[in-house]
Amino acid sequence: MKLQQFYIDDIIKTALTEDINYIDSTTDLLIPENDVSEAYFMAKDSGVLAGVEVAARVFKLLDENIEIKFLFRDGDKVKKGDVIAEFKGNTAAMLKAERTSLNLIQHMSGIATYTRKCADLAEGTNASVADTRKTLPGLRPLQKYSVAVGGGKNHRYNLTDAAMLKDNHIDAYGGITAAVKALREKAGHMLKIEVEARTLEEVKEALDCGTDVIMLDNMSCEEMKEAVKLTGGKAKLEASGNVTLDNIKEIAETGVDIISLGALTHSVKAFDISMKWRKK
Helix, strand or coil, X not given: CCCCHHHHHHHHHHHHHHHHCCCCHHHHHHCCCCCEEEEEEEECCCEECCCHHHHHHHHHHHCCCCEEEXXXXXXXXXXXXXXXXXXXXXXXXXXXXXXXXXXXXXXXHHHHHHHHHXXXXXXXXXXXXXXXXXXXXXXHHHHHHHHHHCCCECCCCCCCCCEEECHHHHHHHCCHHHHHHHHHHHCCCCCCEEEEECXXXXXXXXXXXXXXXXXEECCCHHHHHHHHHHHCCCCEEEEECCCCCCCHHHHHCCCCCEEECCHHHHCCCCCCEEEEECCC
């Protein structure tokens, strides 16, 4: 999986414009224009890296002559004290790149690290761990890429990818059967339909409609086990709602196919990385 360069560059340029605006009052007034330094990124915690090349691109956009040596790559596990990358080049450019670069790699690595923890807990079961659309505006591909790096799967990227009948769609239209029928009549053959079911009765109804995926919304593990029996593999089952590190293993063991967590992207803790200067 590779992120598109133009997309990455647009995000970085927006972030740098927001951060620097006209000048960097500290760096531009303090550091000689042609001064050269060496620095490095160091992990201050243990986890999974994501966004190494994204972080490096920040430096290159400010000065393409900055030399960068990667000691780890996306998907690698690092431990506290590991040197992730080394930099050599224009001091002023590196100082300006530091915060934006760290913001991106810390956020992306935080997602990859949390996803890896969830995926490890579900290992050995039929369930895969997936993200949701609960992403930060403008950062969705970066966040979903980080989930994949951490061993998770991507749910739909946007509202175009699949038709997903959530509770409000169902209530607004007048029921699961009517809504699925209407979608089937209008949708092309490539469009999959997912239905959010709040009860086992709704699971049965969604199954009778030939739904491709059924989301089990905030159901107990006992209800999920029953839903697995009811569907008999005729539809994919997605568990969603109040999934945590404490209960994800139990949910995975019910036999569901997918476990989706908004927490992978909307409230993940940043992975702690710092930039250190080598003394001259």
